[in-house]
Structures are given as C-alpha cells and as structure tokens.
Amino acid sequence: TARRIPADEARRISLVNEVVPRGTALDRARTIARDMLACAPLGLEASKQVLLQSVAEPDLEAAMRRTYPAAERMLASEDAREGPRAFAEKRPPRWLGR
Numbered sequence: 001t002a003r004r005i006p007a008d009e010a011r012r013i014s015l016v017n018e019v020v021p022r023g024t025a026l027d028r029a030r031t032i033a034r035d036m037l038a039c040a041p042l043g044l045e046a047s048k049q050v051l052l053q054s055v056a057e058p059d060l061e062a063a064m065r066r067t068y069p070a071a072e073r074m075l076a077s078e079d080a081r082e083g084p085r086a087f088a089e090k091r092p093p094r095w096l097g098r
Helices: 007-012 025-037 041-054 060-065 069-075 078-088
Strands: none
Touching: 041 069, 041 078, 069 078
C-alpha cells in the first residue's frame, strides 16, 4: 500500500521482531550481529537458505518436504558434533565451519 507503518504496529503485525528506542538501532544491530557470530557458521548458512528458499513454497507443508542442501551439510558436519560435545563438557563450542 506504500503506507508508512508506525513501529508499534509493525511489531504487532510481526513485520519486525523488535522495536528499539530512537537512536539505538545501530547498537542493537551490532549486538545481534555479535550474537550471530558466536553461532555455528554452517547453522547460520542453513538457516538463511531455509528462510530464503522456503518462502517460494505454496504452504508450510510443502516447505517442510523440501530438501535444503545447506541444512544437510550442516547436519553431517563436524560442527554438528561439536555443539553437543561442548555442551556436555560445559565449555564454549569451537566452530570450524566444516
């Protein structure tokens, strides 16, 4: 519609996940980026692929049936084993990206 949507409405209709006070968006974006950098790189890649490709499907059921190569690579990776191992050993994971 090209109508401007106020921040509170954008949040209410799930157009955005979070609304922050004026002037703090860049700091919040940096915090989110820092949190993402602590995640397994193959997991981030797989999540991005699933999100970008699943929207082309007609419904959730079709999206769930679809094959996502990045997710398959992630599940078969060394990082997929490192996550649970690090958790069990109560230490931060050492992601290798493979």
